[in-house]
Amino acid sequence: MRRIIIDADKCKGCKNCSMACIKAHKSSDATLAFADPQFESRNTILLNGEKKYKPLFCRHCDKPACATACMSGAMIKDPKTGHVIYDRDKCATCFMCVMSCPFGVLKPDRMTNTYVVKCDFCAEHGSEPSCVKLCPTKAITAKEVK
Amino acid sequence: MKHVIIGAGAAGISAARTLRKQSAVDEIVMIATDRLAYSRCMLHKYIGGERDEKGISFVEEDFFESNRIRFCSDRTVTKIDTSNHQVCFADGVESYDKLLIATGAESFFPPIPGLKGAKNVFGLRDLVDARAIKSQGSKAKHVVVIGAGLVGLDVAYGLLEMGKKPTVVEMADTILSSNLDASAALTYQMKFEEAGCMFKLGCKVEGVLSDASGQVSAITLGDGSQLNCDLLVVASGVRPSIGWLADSGIVCERGVVVDNYLATNIANVYAAGDVTGLSESWPNAVEQGEVAAQNMLGMPNEYTDTFSLKNTIHFFGIPSLSVGRLNGKEGDVEESREDRKRYQKVILRDGIPVGVILQGDISRSGFWQQLIKNKVDVSGRSKDIWKVSFADSYGIEDNGEYKWLFD
Ligand SMILES: Cc1cc2nc3c(=O)[nH]c(=O)nc-3n(C[C@H](O)[C@H](O)[C@H](O)COP(=O)(O)OP(=O)(O)OC[C@H]3O[C@@H](n4cnc5c(N)ncnc54)[C@H](O)[C@@H]3O)c2cc1C
Numbered sequence: 336m337r338r339i340i341i342d343a344d345k346c347k348g349c350k351n352c353s354m355a356c357i358k359a360h361k362s363s364d365a366t367l368a369f370a371d372p373q374f375e376s377r378n379t380i381l382l383n384g385e386k387k388y389k390p391l392f393c394r395h396c397d398k399p400a401c402a403t404a405c406m407s408g409a410m411i412k413d414p415k416t417g418h419v420i421y422d423r424d425k426c427a428t429c430f431m432c433v434m435s436c437p438f439g440v441l442k443p444d445r446m447t448n449t450y451v452v453k454c455d456f457c458a459e460h461g462s463e464p465s466c467v468k469l470c471p472t473k474a475i476t477a478k479e480v481k
Numbered sequence: 482m483k484h485v486i487i488g489a490g491a492a493g494i495s496a497a498r499t500l501r502k503q504s505a506v507d508e509i510v511m512i513a514t515d516r517l518a519y520s521r522c523m524l525h526k527y528i529g530g531e532r533d534e535k536g537i538s539f540v541e542e543d544f545f546e547s548n549r550i551r552f553c554s555d556r557t558v559t560k561i562d563t564s565n566h567q568v569c570f571a572d573g574v575e576s577y578d579k580l581l582i583a584t585g586a587e588s589f590f591p592p593i594p595g596l597k598g599a600k601n602v603f604g605l606r607d608l609v610d611a612r613a614i615k616s617q618g619s620k621a622k623h624v625v626v627i628g629a630g631l632v633g634l635d636v637a638y639g640l641l642e643m644g645k646k647p648t649v650v651e652m653a654d655t656i657l658s659s660n661l662d663a664s665a666a667l668t669y670q671m672k673f674e675e676a677g678c679m680f681k682l683g684c685k686v687e688g689v690l691s692d693a694s695g696q697v698s699a700i701t702l703g704d705g706s707q708l709n710c711d712l713l714v715v716a717s718g719v720r721p722s723i724g725w726l727a728d729s730g731i732v733c734e735r736g737v738v739v740d741n742y743l744a745t746n747i748a749n750v751y752a753a754g755d756v757t758g759l760s761e762s763w764p765n766a767v768e769q770g771e772v773a774a775q776n777m778l779g780m781p782n783e784y785t786d787t788f789s790l791k792n793t794i795h796f797f798g799i800p801s802l803s804v805g806r807l808n809g810k811e812g813d814v815e816e817s818r819e820d821r822k823r824y825q826k827v828i829l830r831d832g833i834p835v836g837v838i839l840q841g842d843i844s845r846s847g848f849w850q851q852l853i854k855n856k857v858d859v860s861g862r863s864k865d866i867w868k869v870s871f872a873d874s875y876g877i878e879d880n881g882e883y884k885w886l887f888d
Contacts, residue, residue: 338880338881338882339881340881341877341881343875343877379845381870381871381872381875382872383872383873383875384861384862384863384872384873387872389871389872389875391845391871391872394881394882394883396882397880397882400764400847403495403764403767403768403771404763404764404767405539406491406520406522406523406539406763407520407522407523407539408520408538408539408540408541427520427522427523427526428795428800429522429793429795430793430795430800430802430843431763431764431793433793433800433802433843433844433845433846433847434791434792434793434802434804434843434846434847434850435764435847435850436847437847437848437850437851437871437883437885438847438848438871438883439845439846439847439848439849439870439871440845440847441845441847442843442844442845442846443800443843443844445844447798448795448798448799448800449798478881480880480881481880
């Protein structure tokens with residue numbers, strides 16, 4: 336399967352990845368702005384105690400805890416692509432997936448709490464992750480992994 | 482090899498998936514009282530009319546065909562004959578090489594005088610219950626729910642959606658007392674009350690009264706008062722479904738006793754999910770089903786993640802999460818913060834988080850379970866507890882997955 340490989344040491348915290356993610360998934364024509372709650376990025380960049388950047392991206396885990404926790408069949412690991420895909424219509428918004436993601440990647444949508452904000456590997460953009468395309472330092476790259 | 486799974490809930494289905502994934506040739510048979518594979522966690526959405534029977538399924542439409550599973554639905558197993566390697570039901574038997582007991586749990590009806598035998602009294606565990614509550618609820622004038630835990634509130638929520646105004650009676654002084662602290666519980670209580678639900682808290686049900694035809698007509702409370710009632714839903718906990726195993730030779734305590742490999746005392750017989758009494762939650766049942774299936778296939782695997790003090794709640798657009806301890810004990814340190822939209826509390830013991838409650842905003846909060854489960858000392862990290870995250874334990878595997886680095 337393909338996974339976004341992270342080299343945290345190369346991350347400069349520019350947040351181009353988050354902007355790219357918002358842009359790739361936005362449905363309205365409104366101007367992009369981080370502060371506007373209708374725009375939410377699936378990825379983010381954490382800071383650790385030593386003020387180092389630690390990019391937080393869905394790993395599409397081999398054993399996804401979010402999918403194990405899902406009681407509606409909305410979150411499943413696609414056997415073909417290996418990606419963990421999310422079906423908003425099936426989702427019962429119990430948010431067990433949010434609690435179960437060991438790394439704290441998932442979240443309910445900020446405006447309505449009616450769906451889970453989840454990386455889809457830019458399926459609608461030919462499964463070429465938009466964040467990767469816009470990363471200026473190559474801290475994130477999409478690679479085939481076993 | 483022929484695998485037989487009793488039960489088509491979270492554990493049974495996940496076991497079947499695992500068996501098929503690992504073995505293309507083994508025969509798989511599932512037997513269940515249920516007619517369909519559906520998620521009981523969505524039964525309140527069925528009662529409330531938000532979803533139909535199909536809408537509460539948690540498997541693909543062609544799950545049984547595409548995985549080549551023979552599904553014997555609407556069949557209740559009454560006995561396991563371990564010496565002849567077969568399970569028995571009313572109209573036949575099914576032989577097995579490996580057997581998985583995944584019969585879940587059933588509603589517990591407390592020994593309240595007059596409750597047993599009264600008509601129009603239900604639990605909420607399966608679709609049959611949900612259907613009964615829905616159809617009787619549409620006619621009922623005075624609906625009472627006993628128990629303000631998650632299931633009791635699910636029932637109340639479904640009934641509110643139907644336009645009913647149920648009364649919920651609870652022995653504890655707060656609702657959701659095993660899931661939230663008093664402050665977070667009150668938020669939901671007020672929302673339920675705004676929607677028309679009534680609560681009688683700190684109240685014990687002393688008796689159930691029926692009319693001449695045996696229909697429930699009222700309940701009496703510890704304070705001597707009476708509540709009219711023509712539909713009673715009992716949501717005071719569950720017990721593993723083991724009654725039918727009485728003469729099987731399979732050792733049971735609270736639930737079916739299993740070892741770390743989820744094997745019972747009888748060779749080739751395994752158990753997973755609520756029936757083991759190890760947990761009462763969906764994720765744990767799924768995990769156990771998977772582990773049991775691997776052991777049934779002769780791929781030894783231990784069930785290690787027994788942590789089950791965790792839950793999420795979502796009513797009226799307000800999500801909550803709780804992991805571990807809900808209220809601090811002597812010597813614990815509590816940190817909390819609150820604003821118009823959220824309430825958050827962490828309980829620490831010697832620098833180690835032992836409990837967290839988040840309400841209103843549960844964004845990117847999954848790491849808390851890891852900190853609590855793995856007893857990670859966070860005292861050397863950011864002074865601001867709300868800045869703690871995965872970042873300070875950030876590790877990456879060769880295949881690009883994350884891993885927790887514990888110091
Ligand atoms: C209303 C409600 C809401 C819930 N909400 C949540 C939630 O939000 N989060 C959460 O984590 N958990 C929740 N739970 C708990 C969760 O549903 C269970 O933990 C989970 O379903 C356990 O899975 P299981 O496979 O062990 O058992 P079950 O899902 O109960 O499946 C048992 C299966 O065994 C079958 N069966 C039983 N006896 C026999 C027999 N003798 N012969 C043949 N078949 C038999 C049944 O028909 C069924 O198919 C909820 C439960 C209820 C009732």
